Amino acid sequence: MTYWSSETPKAPSRNRFNDSFFIGYDWVLITSALILSIIGSILVYSASKQRLIDAGINADFYLQRHIFNIIVGIVLALIVSRFSFRTARAYAIIIYAAAVIGLILVLVPGIGKSQGGAQAWIALPGGFTFQPSEFTKVALITLLAMVLTERRESELVPDDRDVLFGLALAGVPALLVLLQNDFGTVIIIGATLLSVLIVSGVKLRWIYGSISAVILAGFVASQLNFIKDYQLKRLATFIDPTLDPLGAGYNTLQARIAIGSGGWFGQGLFSGPQTQGKYVPAQRTDFIFTVAGEELGFFGSTLIIFLIAMILYRITKIAMNAPDRFGRLAAAGVAGWFAIQSFENIGMNLGIMPVTGVPLPFVSYGGSSMFVSWMALGLIVAIGREIDDRVTPLIR
Amino acid sequence: MQDKSVIRLKIIRVIFLSLMITLVGRLFFLQISTGENFVKASQRNAFREIYTPPVRGLILDQVGRPVVSNKSTLVVSVNTRILENTEDKGASVITRLSQTLQISEIYIRDRLTPCGTKGAKRPPICWSGSLFQPIPIAKDVSRLVALEIMEQRTLFPGVSAELIAVRDIPRPFDVNMAHIIGYVGPVTDVEIEKQKQEGISADDIGLQNNDSIGRSGVERFYDSYLRGKPGVKVMAVDKAANIKGVVSETDPESGKYVVLNVDAKLQSLVEEQLSAAIDRARSKNYVGESGAAVVVDVKNGNILAMATYPSYDPRIWLGGITNEQFELLSNPKNGIPLISRATQGLFVPASIYKVITTAAAAENGFDLNAIYQCPPQMEIGTRVFRNYESIGFGPITLQRAIEVSCDTVFYDIANTLWLRDGGLNPIDKPVDAVENMSFAFGLGSKTGIDLPEEVRGRVGGRIFKRNFWDKNHEVWCERAEKGYPEVEAVDPERAKMLQKFATENCTEGMRFRAGDAVNISIGQGDTVVTPLQMAMAYAAIANGGTVYEPRVVKAIMNADGSVAEKIEPKVKNKLPISNETLKYIQKSLETTTISGTGAPPFVGFPLSRIPVATKTGTGEVLGKQSTSWFASYAPANNPQYAVVLMVAQGGTGSGTSAPSVRRIYEELFGIRGSTIDPATSILEGGAPTSKLPTIRTDGLPDYPEIDELLNPTSSPSPTPTSGTTR
DSSP states (O other), X not given: OHHHHTSOOOOOOSSXXXXXXXXXXXXXXXXXXXXXXXXXXXXXXXXXXXXXHHHTSOTTHHHHHHHHHHHHHHHHHHHHHHSOHHHHHHHHHHHHHHHHHHHHHHHSBTTEEEETTEEEEEEOGGGOEEOHHHHHHHHHHHHHHXXXXXXXXXXXXXXXHHHHHHHHHHXXXXXXXXXXXOHHHHHHHHHHHHHHHHHHTOOHHHHHHHHHHHHHHHHHHHHTTOSOHHHHHHHHHHHXXXXXXXXXXXXXXXXXXXXXXTTXXXXXXXXXXXXXXXXXXXXXXXXXXXXXXXXXXXXXXXXXXXXXHHHHHHHHHHHHHOSSHHHHHHHHHHXXXXXXXXXXXXXXXXXXXXXXXXXXXXXXXXHHHHHHHHHHHHHHHHHHHTTSTTOOOSOO | OHHHHXXXXXXXXXXXXXXXXXXXXXXXXXXXXXHHHHHHHHHHHHEEEEEEOOOOOXXXXXXXXXXXXXXXXXXXXXXXXXXXXXXXXXXXXXXXXXXXXTXXXXXXXXXXXXXXXXXXXXXXXXXXXXXXXXXXXXXXXOHHHHHHHHHOTXXXXXXXXXXXXXXXXXXXXXXXXXXXXXXXXXXXXXXHHHHXXXXXXXXXXXXXXXXXXXXXXXXXHTHHHHHOBOEEEEEEEOTTOOEEEEEEEEOOBOOOEEEESOOHHHHHHHHHXXXXXXXXXXHTTOOOOEEEEXXXXXXXXXXXXXXXXXXXXXXXXXXXXXXXXXXXXTOGGGTOTTSOHHHHOXXXXXXXXXXXXXXXXXXXXXXXXXXXXXXXXXXXXXXXXXXXXXXXXXXXXXXXXXXXXXXXXXXXXXXXXXXXXXXXXXXXXXXXXXXXXXXXXXXXXXXXXXXXXXXXXXXXXXXXXXXXXXXXXXXXXXXXXXXXXXXXXXXXXXXXXXXXXXXXXXXXXXXXXXXXXXHHHTTOTTOBBOHHHHHHHHHHHHHTSEEEEOBSEEEEEOTTSOEEEEOOOEEEEEOOOOHHHHHHHXXXXXXXXXXXXXXXXXXXXXXXXXXXXXXXXXXXXXXXXXXXXXXXXXXXXXXXXXXXXXXXXXXXXXXXXXXXXXXXXXXXXXXXXXXXXXXXXXXXXXXXXXXXXOBOTTSOBOOTTHHHHTOTTSOOOOXXXXXXXO
C-alpha cells in the first residue's frame, strides 16, 4: 500500500501529447499537412508507376524518394519547432545571405542545372539536386518580417524607410530568380511579400503601389522581351489551349482532359487512362493535381483543396494570436506563400492560371519544395506554441 | 494600431479562402458540368484505330452475271514503325526491297513519306493514311517475289506481302457499259474534311484516307451499298504511341451486291447495233458523230440496255487512270467519250415528237376522225414552212399524217392552237397545249434515273422564250445598237444581218411567235431532249399512259444471298390524255410500221405475229447533218419493250437507225427469218425476269454461263493460299 501511496499523482492533461514536449503544438495544422503528404505519396506513385515500368525501373522508385523527402521534411520541421521562432529573427540576415549566394551559384555554369526551361537547380553529388529559389521564400519572409518590426517595435507601424529598405533587400533575390527564368517563383515571392506588407500595417499607398509595380513590371518585361518566348506561348495557350495542342498548349489540354474525365468519384486509383497512358507531362511534380482529378474525382480533389484551406485557416489564426509582431508577419508571409502557390499550381492544372513551374506544397514530388514547406510549417508551429503560456522555449 | 493589422489579416484570410473556393468551383465546372466531353477526349487519346478496308460489293446483271467484280492482287506493304526501329532506320531494307521489286529506292521512300511532312510528294504518292497502318509500295507483285520476301523475314523486317481485293471488270460477252457501271476513285481530302464537318452517325465509321469511292455511274449512285464497312482494330497506345495491346477488333463487312435490270447479253447486242448504225451512217457519207440506244421495259421503266457512242474501255479506270488517258476521254476532238449520250446528250427530237403534238391536239378539240390538209408547204405569218422534201399528201387523217410524217398537218394544228392563245398578243392564261403536253411526257425535266449524271433538256415553248430573253436581252440590245464591228471588218453583209437579228431579238425575242409554235410542233426549234427521255415517253404510250422513272438497278443483295432491298418502279407522271387518244396514237404508230415511214426497215419482219409500233425522225440542225431517230415499242398488241436509237449527223431515221432497232427486236423475241422461237431469245427465259440471282456460299453469283466459265480447260484462276502470310 505504501508503495502505491508514495506515487505522485499525474498532472491533468488535455491529450496524450500534451505532456511537456508537445505542449502548444497545433495538431489540426500538423495533421492536415500530414494527410496532404500521404495523399501526395499515393498520387506520386500513381503518376510515376507506369513511366517507371516502361523504362524498366522499379515502380516505386519515385515513391521511395518521395517518402524519404517527407521524412526529412518532418524531421526538419520538428527541429525548427523546438526552437523559439525568435531564433529565425536572429538568423534572418544569415538565411538571407545564404539564399542569395545559392541563387548566384545556380547561374554559374557547371554548378547550376537547368530543367524545363528554368535554370533553377544546383547539382549535388549522388544525382540529387537542390533548388535555392525554394529556400529564398523562407529567407525573404523572415527577413522582411524582421526589417518591418526590428527598429521600431514600439511604434507598431513601419515607416516608409523600413518599407523601402525591406523591398530593396527583397528585390535582389527576386531579380536573381527572374534571371533563372523562374517566372512562377517570382510571382509567388511577390505575393508573399505583399501579404507581409499588408499585415505589417503599412500605409495603403504602399500596397496599391506594390500591386501597380508588379503589373507594370510584368508589362515592361513583356515589352522588353524579358519574358521569354516560351513563357509568352504558355500565356497565350493558357487562354486557348487548342491553339497549339501538341506544343505549348499540350500540358494545359492534357491536364484538362485528365481532370475533366474524373467526374464525381474519379476513374479509380491507378486506373486513370490519362495518367496511366502517360499523357500529362510533369505529372508527378507540377501537374500532380491532375492525378487526383482523374483518379479520385471531384471528391478527392476537393479534399486536397479543403486540407490546404484548413492549413491556411490555422496559419492565419496563429498569425492573429501571435505573441509578437515578428511572429505575426512571418506567419502571414507563410500563409500568403502557401495560398498563392497552391492557387497558382491547382489553377494551372484547372486551366484558369498560366502554366508556370511551381509545385503544390506538401503534395508535389520534389525535395527542396517538400523540405521548405515542412520547415515553414515548423516555424508556424513554433510561433503557435508560444501562444500557450505554459511553453518555455528551449532557446530564447 | 494592433487592430488594423488583425483586420487586414482577416481580410487576406477571406481572400485566401475565396481563392480555394474558386478552385473548387472550377473543379466542379470541369468535372461535373462539362465532364462528358473530357471523358471522350480521354478515350480518343489513349486508343488508335487500324482500319481493314472492306471488299467492295459486286455489280451483277439481271440474271447474275458479274459485270463488276473483284480480283486478288499481291501487294507488298511496309510497316514504317518497325522499319524505324531497325539499326539503320530501314535503309538496308529499302535497298533490298528496291532490288527485289525492281523499283527505285527514291520511289519507295516517297511512298513511305507521310503527306504533309517536309519533302513529301503530292498525293497519291505520299502516304495519307495512319502511320500505324502498313503502307503499300507495290501491287501486282508476282508470287515468286512475294515468297522471296516472306521467306526471308529477317532481311525484310516490317515488310509483308498480302493478297488484297481490287476492282475487276470481266466484261461478259465483251459488253462495254462503261457509262452504266461508272468507276471508283480515291477519296479526296476535301471529302474527308466535309464529312468531318457534317458529322457521321455513331455506328458509321465513315470515309477513311485511302478509301475508294464511286465516282460515276452505278458505282457512285449506289456507293453507300457497295462500299461496305471497314474492320476496326482498336489498340491501346501510350503517349509515345507504343502499342499496349488490342482492345477490340471487328471484321470488315463486305459491300452489298447491286443487281441491275440491265442484261449484259442484250446490252452487248445493243452496243453492237448502235455501232452498226454509226457505220451505216458513215457508209452513206454522214459524219455519224455520236449516238445512243435505250431498251426499256415499258411495264415498269426498267432499263434493260442503254448504250452510247463514242464509248471507251471501262477497264481504263482499274489501277488509276493517267492524265493522258483522262485527256483523251474528255477531249471534244474524240467526241468526249466520258459523256453518256443517252442521259447527257441533247438532241432535236424531230418527227418522233409528233405523237406529243397529236396528243395535245386531240385533248384540245381536234377531231381524231377528221380529215386534215397536207400541202407541200404552208405560209404562216410571213414565212413559208415546207414539208420534208416538199412532198404533199392532200387531205389525210391524223393517223396517216403520223404514218407519212406530214409536217404541214401539224403546222396548221400548231398555228391554230397558237392563234387560240392570242397569237402575238397572248391572252391572260394561254393554254400552251403542246408545251404543257411535252412536260407531261417528261421532257424538260430529269427522268429521275438512278445514275448520277443526267441533263433535263428543254421544251422550246413560251416559258423558255421568256427565260431566254431575260438572260440574253442585254447583250442583244447592246449589239442592236452597236452592231458587230469585229465582223464588219471581215464580212460587212454578215454583220448587217447579225445586227438585224440582234435588233429583232432585243425587241421581239421574248415573244412566242407563230414560227416558234410551228417549229416545236414537229420537234424542231428550241426543243432538245435526251434519248432516254424519248424512250420513257414511248414507253408511256405503250403501257397506257404511265411515265415511269427509269431504273438501272433491280435490287440490292447481301453477300450471303439474301435480299437487302428491292428497287420498286416509280411513277413519274400519268399522261393527261384520254384512253381514246392513246389508242389512236398506238394504232397510228403500229400502222406506221406497216404502211408508213417505218415500213421499209421492217420488210420481212413477222409483224402479223409480233406487231411493232414505230416512228421515224430526221432532225434538222442548223449547219449540221440531220439527226437520225427511231422510236418504237413491241409487241404493239401487248407491249413489253420500248427501243429508241439515234445517231447524230446520221441521216434519216429509217435508213440509219431503224435496221439496228429491228435487229434488237429479232434477238429479243427470238426471230430467225420468219420463225419465232422465244427459247432463242437473247434474254434468259425469253423475257426480263423479276427473279433475283442466287449467291453461292463462296459469295459468287450463279448465272447461266457459269459452267462454261468454270470449265477446267479454261485458264485456271490462281488460288490465293501460298501468298497469304502475315
